[in-house]
Amino acid sequence: MTPLYQDEALLVFDKPAGLLSVPGRLPENKDSLALRVQAIWPDALIVHRLDMATSGLIVMARGPEAHRTLSIAFAERRVHKRYVAVVAGQVRDDAGEVDLPLITDWPNRPKQMIDHDIGKPSLTRYRVIERATDRTRVELEPVTGRSHQLRVHMMALGHPIIGDVFYAPPEVQALSSRLLLHAERLELPHPVSGEALHFEAPAAF
Structure with a gap:
């Protein structure tokens, strides 16, 4: 793995779609970004994760002290992420937000679902980048960081992400061989200097 950035405290990678962030439970799911990176460093x-199907920017800490500092930065929402996605249909509003609580759908793990009674608060902001006949390119900002948050929120908005095998209907899944979701921008404080770092990795779709 070749990092986009590296120093004594952190590493930043552009994870490809189809690669796990961390090893899975089954032997066939051991290959992962973490395993590949730790073979070299x-x-x-790992400080945060991306879904296996999602590509884009992911940061790893070097050593327990940097890990602790970065984990606190994530918990305090001092890390800002922007994703780009292509969703089905034409999104009506130029910008907006989806504020719907999420919880794990245990019988159907790893799927998540909306639950207004016991779901955890979850907020996504969106902005339209470009509209086409049957799809819309959007920028997504997860204010909270729930599992599958962007995927469920876009589905709930009526515009599932193209290629999403969990939440999109078959005809929307069939429009792409991969999930059209990419972590394009990442801003975070350096765990040692506190300097504001900005990274970008354009989507391949």
């Missing part, structure tokens, strides 16, 4: 530790 043994002190590298």
Whole structure:
């Protein structure tokens, strides 16, 4: 794995779609970004994750102190992420937000679902980049960081992400061989200097 950025405290990668962030439980799911990176940088530790189907920017800490500092930055929402996605249909409003609580759909794991009684607060902001006949390119900002948040929120808005095998109907899944969701921008404070770092990795779709 070749990092987009590296120093003594952190590493930043552009994860390809189809690669797990961390090893799965089954032997066939051991290959992952974490495993590949740790083979070169043994002190590298995962701070956050991207879905296997999602591509884009992901940061890893080098050593426990950097890991602790970055984890706190994520918890305090001092890390800002922007995704680009292509969704089915034409999104009506130029910008807006989806504020719907999410919880794991246990019988159908890893799927998530909306639950107004016991779901965790979840907020996504969106902005239309471009509209086409049957699809819309959008920028997504997850204010909270729930599992599958962007995928469920876009589905709930009536515009599932193209290629989403969990939440899109078959005809929308069939429009792409991969999930059209990519973590395009990442802003975070450096765990040692506190300097504001900005990274970008354009989507391949």
